[in-house]
Amino acid sequence: MSRGLKTTIAILAVLVVFGLITLPSLRQAVQRISATQRTEEQARRDVMQVPVSTPTDVKVKAQMYWLSTASPASLEATAIELPLSADPVERSKQLLVALITNAPSTSQRTLPPDALLLAFYLQPDGTGVADFSDALSAETPSGIQSEQLAVDSIVRTLGANVNVIRQLKILIRGQETDTLAGHLDLSGLFSVSPPSAAAAPASPVPDAPVTTGAVKTTTTTPARAPLSPTKQVPQ
Amino acid sequence: MVVLDPAHGGADQGARGESGIAESDIVLSFARLLRISLEAQGLRVLLTRQANDDPTFDDRSKTANAQRGAVFITLHVSSTGKPGTARVYSLAQDGGPPVYRGTGLSRTVLIRWDRAQQGYLDLSRKLAELIQIQMAQRFRGSAETPTTAAVRQLRTVAAPAVAIEVSSVSLPDRTQLDKMAPVLADGVARAVAAFRLVYEAGVK
Numbered sequence: 347m348s349r350g351l352k353t354t355i356a357i358l359a360v361l362v363v364f365g366l367i368t369l370p371s372l373r374q375a376v377q378r379i380s381a382t383q384r385t386e387e388q389a390r391r392d393v394m395q396v397p398v399s400t401p402t403d404v405k406v407k408a409q410m411y412w413l414s415t416a417s418p419a420s421l422e423a424t425a426i427e428l429p430l431s432a433d434p435v436e437r438s439k440q441l442l443v444a445l446i447t448n449a450p451s452t453s454q455r456t457l458p459p460d461a462l463l464l465a466f467y468l469q470p471d472g473t474g475v476a477d478f479s480d481a482l483s484a485e486t487p488s489g490i491q492s493e494q495l496a497v498d499s500i501v502r503t504l505g506a507n508v509n510v511i512r513q514l515k516i517l518i519r520g521q522e523t524d525t526l527a528g529h530l531d532l533s534g535l536f537s538v539s540p541p542s543a544a545a546a547p548a549s550p551v552p553d554a555p556v557t558t559g560a561v562k563t564t565t566t567t568p569a570r571a572p573l574s575p576t577k578q579v580p581q
Numbered sequence: 582m583v584v585l586d587p588a589h590g591g592a593d594q595g596a597r598g599e600s601g602i603a604e605s606d607i608v609l610s611f612a613r614l615l616r617i618s619l620e621a622q623g624l625r626v627l628l629t630r631q632a633n634d635d636p637t638f639d640d641r642s643k644t645a646n647a648q649r650g651a652v653f654i655t656l657h658v659s660s661t662g663k664p665g666t667a668r669v670y671s672l673a674q675d676g677g678p679p680v681y682r683g684t685g686l687s688r689t690v691l692i693r694w695d696r697a698q699q700g701y702l703d704l705s706r707k708l709a710e711l712i713q714i715q716m717a718q719r720f721r722g723s724a725e726t727p728t729t730a731a732v733r734q735l736r737t738v739a740a741p742a743v744a745i746e747v748s749s750v751s752l753p754d755r756t757q758l759d760k761m762a763p764v765l766a767d768g769v770a771r772a773v774a775a776f777r778l779v780y781e782a783g784v785k
Contacts, residue, residue, distance in 0.1 A: 419662050487660035488596040488604070490670055490746045494730045524638070524733060528588075528595055529657065529744075531733035533695075534675055 398439045402432035409506035410445060411499045412454040419491060421499055423506065424450060434510045438474060439466045445503050456499035458485035464519065472512030473535065474504065483518045486527045493530035505538040513537050582625045583773060584645040586655035586734065587612040591635030596660040598750035605633065607750070607758050608656040614762045615656075618770035624777070639694075642737035646697065652708065652773060652780065653742035655734045658758065662748030665757060666723040667716040667765060670744040671705040672698045672736060673729040697739035704741040704783070708776045712743060715768030720761065741780060745769065 407425045414422035428444055431437045442463045449455040460481035467475040486496050497516065504511050513535040516526070523532050587608040589595035595604030609630070616626045627648070629641040636644075645653040662668070675696070692700065709727035717725045727743070735742045747761060 489659035489661060489749070490657060490730055490732055490744060491659050491668065491748075492661045497731075528593065529732060529734075531731040531736055533733075533736075534731065536731075 398431070398436055398443060399429070400431040400433060400436045403429040403440075404432070405429050408441060408444070409503070410441075410448070411502040411506070412445075412449050412456055413495065413499075415451075415454065418453065419495070421456070421495060421502060423502075430507065434508050435466055435468050438468070438476070438504055438508050438511065439463060441503055441507055442466065442476060442500065445499060456496050458482060460485055468511065472510055473515060474508075474511040474513070474538070475515045475517060476500065477517040477520055480519055483523060483527055488527045488529065490529045493526040493528075496526065497530060497536060501536050501538050506541055509541050511538045512540075582627065582648045582651045583619050584627045584629060584648065584651050584653045584740075585612045585615055585619075586629040586641050586644075586653065588655055588657045588734070589635060590630050590633055593635050596658055596750045598660075598752065600753050600755075602658075602750040602752065602755050602758070604658040604750055605635075607658045607747075607755060609633075610759070611656050611747070611762050611765060615654075615766040615769055618763075618766035619773060622770050622774040624770075624773065638734050639737055641734060642697070642739075645742070646737075646739045648740070650781065651740040652776065653735075653738045653740050654769065654773075655732070655742070655744045657744060657746040659746050659749045660751065662746075663722050664748050664752050665761065666720050667745060667747045667761075668724055669709045669713040669716060669727040670730045670732050670735075670746065671709040671727060672702060672742070673731050674702055675699065675731075692739050694737055697737050698735050698742060701739065701741050704780060705735070705743055707779060708741045708772070709743045711772035711776050712745065712769055715772045716745075716765070719764050719768045741776070 405427050406429075408428040408430060409423045410426055411421045411423055414420045416422075426444070426448060428440060428448075430440055446457045446459065446461050446463070452459075458481050460479075462479040462481065463476065464479055465475075465477040467477075469475070482496075486493060500516070501514055504514060515522075515535050516532050517523075518532075526532055587605070589605035589608070591605075593605065595608075597603050609632075612628055616628065619626045627644060629644045630636055641655070642653075645651045698705065706727070706729070713724065713727040716723045730744075732744045735744060745765075747758065747765065752758060
């Protein structure tokens with residue numbers, strides 16, 4: 347074996363040993379960095395998404411609509427205890443913040459964890475206006491089904507817990523946008539079913555397709571439509 | 582005339598999987614195969630894009646609205662959903678002011694551009710039903726009935742119009758999607774051929 351080859355092998359052996367020694371600390375460093383990123387996200391949320399608390403808050407069982415565990419392409423109602431205000435605007439804010447942050451598991455999320463509710467308004471005619479941060483648009487998985495489930499979860503959660511909202515407009519950072527993430531039309535209003543209709547199981551209607559998933563859900567039809575829950579969401 | 586719309590394109594890749602599958606590429610392949618199947622049924626076909634460009638929603642609608650008696654099909658691949666399934670959507674009714682409700686494209690009635698689809702909802706639903714039946718037969722796990730949704734692209738189309746969304750870009754590679762393409766094309770072509778009889782009777 348030539349001297350050069352021996353030297354090369356020796357150098358390679360040293361590098362391998364060095365790599366084995368440094369690998370665990372490298373892995374720890376990567377984990378630290380990712381943990382730091384999570385912390386930064388949490389910190390940003392803590393600063394931006396101020397918890398909504400009002401003097402009229404009462405703990406109630408709120409019906410929240412997240413993805414079904416049995417059938418992830420449909421929504422299911424989950425009752426969680428939340429302090430909710432008597433004021434419909436504050437109540438709506440509390441519900442939407444909870445919808446983003448309190449999902450039982452990451453696989454049941456309908457809205458991106460980084461999304462922030464920037465503002466909520468309620469007009470006298472029952473039109474709610476929810477203004478979200480860019481993350482709602484940028485981080486919702488692109489697709490008709492996923493975008494529809496995101497909007498449905500917002501609409502159905504508000505419908506089940508706030509009885510004065512009749513329709514909803516979704517804005518992104520104060521602006522009307524064409525679509526949520528490339529597919530679902532946000533230019534119109536989405537009809538919101540009142541609590542009794544939203545909480546009740548979907549009743550069979552002549553032209554309503556039957557779903558085979560865990561829960562039947564109604565589609566968020568644009569708001570000027572009659573309030574009959576005649577449409578379905580993916581199974 | 583069938584107008585096929587491979588969604589997205591250009592800088593807008595649409596849904597993108599971790600393995601690098603881009604919705605805009607897949608739907609273009611689907612559209613090319615579907616074109617062949619539709620032409621085999623004796624139908625004329627137009628594509629809203631032929632390559633990796635990205636016409637606006639309105640430009641795509643314009644392609645369909647310029648044709649008499651057109652049928653519009655926009656093709657999508659989802660980010661989520663059960664892989665290997667396909668779902669068909671027609672536009673959800675918005676209940677706005679009355680619009681012309683014809684069975685074909687009238688030359689004498691002005692139709693509001695932003696609500697152009699409203700006069701075609703019943704026909705679109707019928708087309709969606711026919712296609713969804715074919716999808717359910719061909720792709721196990723697909724819904725048996727179509728869905729309505731506020732799909733932006735459909736709103737401005739003054740013709741029977743549906744969206745087909747295949748699941749999904751989350752697959753580890755595009756092989757399964759490529760295998761779906763000819764099956765999907767055959768099913769859609771058969772459904773459109775069946776729909777043609779209903780539609781042409783209304784247009785005449």
